[in-house]
Amino acid sequence: MKFIDEAKIEVIAGDGGNGVASFCREKFRPFGGPDGGDGGKGGSIFAVADRNINTLVDYRYAKLHRAKDGENGRGSDCYGKGAEDVFLRMPVGTLISDPNSGEIIADLTEHEQVVLLAKGGEGGWGNIHFKSSTNRAPRQKTDGKPGEQRELKLELKVLADVGLLGMPNAGKSTFITAVSNARPKIADYPFTTLHPNLGVVRVSHERSFVIADIPGLIEGAAEGAGLGHQFLRHLQRTTLLLHIVDLAPFDDAVDPVKEAKAIVKELKKYDEELHAKPRWLVLNKLDMVPGDERAKRVKDFVKRFAWKGPVFEISALTRDGCEDLINAIYEFIAEQRQKEHRAAETRVVEEARSIASIEPDDPRFKSIE
Structure with missing residues (x-):
């Protein structure tokens, strides 16, 4: 369809x-x-x-x-x-x-x-x-x-707990396939994802969250370039954004740091509130990096990207590191849900107290009734 x-x-x-x-x-x-x-x-x-x-x-x-x-x-x-x-x-x-x-x-x-x-x-x-x-x-x-x-x-605007960000062919579709029940099209060329995909990630029998994958972004997306700008609205309801970066691009001339900065720039252009959402860095395709170079390449990327938030190293293809990531995501989502629940309870209590403190002859009493 x-x-x-x-x-x-x-x-x-x-x-x-x-x-x-x-x-x-x-x-x-x-x-x-x-x-x-x-x-x-x-x-x-x-x-x-x-x-x-x-x-x-x-x-x-x-x-x-x-x-x-x-x-x-x-x-x-x-x-x-x-x-x-x-x-x-x-x-x-x-x-x-x-x-x-x-x-x-x-x-x-x-x-x-x-x-x-x-x-x-x-x-x-x-x-x-x-x-x-x-x-x-x-x-x-x-x-x-x-x-x-x-x-x-x-x-x-799709309802999801987690949204995936990244350049085309960064491995977002492979990641959502590895950790959820979603089965998007996967190929070795960019723009294989043409519309948002939703997947349910089950951490255990009673613990789960929803993840959303949108078409990859490119530089100039906020002005209409590429496909991803059409679907950025679907990330506005999410609680957490995962910025997936291809750490082993096929073209040696491609700089992952430059591409990652371009994504952040486009995100800010599109919506300040979306840019301000909690965002984690996920370095993907480490299976394609020689073992003795991985730590050095990760350290170099984080330093040049000037990133101070959470960093996860994974291979979506082999699923290395994916389990630790989804467990961390669930803990974060559960904590946010508890905060929202407590905030809602506080609002109800405050409203009840406000109503109880109104005298029967107060003009506001009739409006409440």
């Missing part, structure tokens, strides 16, 4: 049915009175997050989504039938926004999360609602209200 991570669609909810002005015409009931029913409600349009969907390709070609109108009311107290709602299933990680204002309408982050996109119009009232002691033969009725109509921009 073709990978699509952006789409623009238009959603049109159904109009409400009109109410009707009608009077009873039954035999032996000469003054039966008003019996006009209400119109039915128009269909609404909802977005539903579905973890079994991985792309927005369906919305690239089906741009218009319309719900049906509610039926009009009828006599004999018959109400119009409400139209069925429309549910649009989208990948988990889809960001829904207004293409004109940029306002975020919804962020689908959980499976089966449901969000209203366009509300159907309410049905009109029949004349049965206007009956009173002074208005015994009302001829008033109201029309149904129109449904909402809006244009939407859909943007998929």
